[in-house]
Amino acid sequence: MPHIWIEYSANLEPDLQLEPLMQTVQDAAIGDGTVFPLAGARTRAVPVQRYLIADGHPDNTFIHVVLKVGHGRPLAEREACATRTFDALRAATAELMSSRPLGLSLQLEEADPVLNYKHNNYREYLAARRGGQAGA
Numbered sequence: 754m755p756h757i758w759i760e761y762s763a764n765l766e767p768d769l770q771l772e773p774l775m776q777t778v779q780d781a782a783i784g785d786g787t788v789f790p791l792a793g794a795r796t797r798a799v800p801v802q803r804y805l806i807a808d809g810h811p812d813n814t815f816i817h818v819v820l821k822v823g824h825g826r827p828l829a830e831r832e833a834c835a836t837r838t839f840d841a842l843r844a845a846t847a848e849l850m851s852s853r854p855l856g857l858s859l860q861l862e863e864a865d866p867v868l869n870y871k872h873n874n875y876r877e878y879l880a881a882r883r884g885g886q887a888g889a
Contacts, residue, residue: 754864755782755789755834756821757796762804762814765849771798774845781841782820788830789822792875806856814849818842818859824866835861
């Protein structure tokens with residue numbers, strides 16, 4: 754983990770650089786990889802077609818990020834992840850914020866310690882792509 758959901762109001766699509774935003778948010782959440790490994794990252798962006806923001810004006814926009822992380826990490830590590838990710842989100846959307854009504858939000862949630870199942874082979878593929886280096 755982390756699993757990352759980026760929800761955004763669909764009226765942002767003409768101006769939103771989605772792939773760079775996804776990469777920025779994921780890179781910030783992963784940090785240096787010591788707490789959250791790259792092999793655990795799953796980032797998706799989902800446009801929301803129907804929404805009501807503040808006074809309902811059609812120019813209003815939002816981006817909401819949810820970070821779901823594995824259970825048991827200390828609060829300080831979770832707080833550092835949330836802070837650096839929100840700071841990166843703010844920096845990446847500064848131009849949008851300067852030109853339109855935009856609400857940004859981020860929540861970090863812990864996965865259930867028992868009811869949380871995972872299976873993948875990403876580490877092996879990441880190592881192969883890096884020429885056989887371990888530790889992905």
